[in-house]
Amino acid sequence: MATADPGRPGFALPLLLLAGFRTLIDGLHAELAAQGHPELRPLHGFVLQAVGVEGTTATELGQRLGVSKQAAGKTVDRLVALGYLERADDPRDARRRLVRMTARGRDGLTRSAVVFDTLRDRWATTLGPERVAAIEDDLRTVAAADLFRLDVPGWFGT
Amino acid sequence: MATADPGRPGFALPLLLLAGFRTLIDGLHAELAAQGHPELRPLHGFVLQAVGVEGTTATELGQRLGVSKQAAGKTVDRLVALGYLERADDPRDARRRLVRMTARGRDGLTRSAVVFDTLRDRWATTLGPERVAAIEDDLRTVAAADLFRLDVPGWFGT
DNA sequence: CCACGTTCGACAACCACGTTTACTATCTGG
């Protein structure tokens, strides 16, 4: 670990949290690639999740993800091009363009859920189930203490 | 938390890890901005860390961070423009361009370490010191079990 | 001692993801 400063305890915690997150995401996408979804990027999982089974609109998606509606729209464009999402007109409001998952999108999301469960099981095997649960509880506690908000995504830069 | 699927336990863990990482980084940069370093981005901390007090070169920096030498070079350009790094010729090898921290760079890195320590203390106040230590231990255990490697940075996209 | 292969840095083209600003089309309430 070339970049961590062993002398300052505070440096380790963010590094470890990032590393933990990363390994789950990397594991997910390695497995997804093997299961027929090589084009799915880390970000896309969040987006599919946020679109949900009922569908949504670009503006609402942006709010859910914490990014501008323009950014959300561009990401939807890419996912449409990849075949994970599709757009449709809203019969009740000609301004809105509904965004829905395709069958491929649903397949990717379902597989993501299964793989995440599997990866969590693997952690539970290594650490013991109660330790994994304790990590989750602790992080939720910190979240509840308003040390951070849990609505999450929407950084990845700038 | 609009984006998490409460029905699938596996989804929560990566989200919580990311949220934990994010809050530390956000807290760091909020504080750094207040202490005279508003231009420092999350990535920059890793880069300064990787440059180290002895300095390095763009190619070596790229290796440490897990990115191409070109990407490392561009990031160095930005940090030079911001006054955190400086370049110098290597008297022993005219091909190489040494990258070193300026006084400002050292100041930013030092303050980062202090702020990270403070944030960790705040977690310890909320959770109890032994719980924070337990999280770190567990994540290190998972790392050691080769469920992930700890050399970390070098994703943030693509 | 010199030619050849390797390495370093730079440059260019490109992509993903985000921003702000600006514009059009549509809906809605007084």
Add this chain to the structure above:
DNA sequence: CCAGATAGTAAACGTGGTTGTCGAACGTGG
């Protein structure tokens, strides 16, 4: 019925990444 709010799109830009190419400088073998 029109003023104002809202949905989507477009353009310009910033940041962080990628490949590919290239010239200059290094080091080594013949």
